[in-house]
Amino acid sequence: MSTKLDIKVFTDQVQKELDDANKKFQAFSSDHEGYAVLLEEFQELISDIQNAKYHFDHTWDFTKKVNPVEIQRELQKMRTFLRKSYKELVQTAAMVEKWLDRYQPDRNWDDGKTLAFPAGNVSKEDDK
Numbered sequence: 215m216s217t218k219l220d221i222k223v224f225t226d227q228v229q230k231e232l233d234d235a236n237k238k239f240q241a242f243s244s245d246h247e248g249y250a251v252l253l254e255e256f257q258e259l260i261s262d263i264q265n266a267k268y269h270f271d272h273t274w275d276f277t278k279k280v281n282p283v284e285i286q287r288e289l290q291k292m293r294t295f296l297r298k299s300y301k302e303l304v305q306t307a308a309m310v311e312k313w314l315d316r317y318q319p320d321r322n323w324d325d326g327k328t329l330a331f332p333a334g335n336v337s338k339e340d341d342k
């Protein structure tokens with residue numbers, strides 16, 4: 215499998231997750247909401263990665279003790295957390311996209327203004 219194919223599969227999964235999230239929940243109403251949702255997803259991702267590392271570290275302990283039964287158990291637990299972390303990675307990436315959607319120029323508010331503005335150029339007029 216080529217790297218391009220891997221990225222396409224990942225991107226497709228992120229888009230599906232985003233589409234599902236958008237069906238269930240409205241767009242973020244503020245950057246604070248986007249931050250809070252992204253923070254929750256990111257913390258879940260980090261937790262799964264940390265759990266995988268914990269079991270990886272234990273494989274070394276059992277490797278030094280020449281205990282293949284425990285090595286296999288730890289590797290199986292590690293695999294479980296890595297699979298969970300992939301799912302969390304997709305969800306986290308989808309929430310990044312959902313937050314970025316707030317800045318798309320075609321997103322119109324009821325007053326006809328768009329939220330989008332060039333990066334670094336936050337207009338104070340939008341606060342009026």
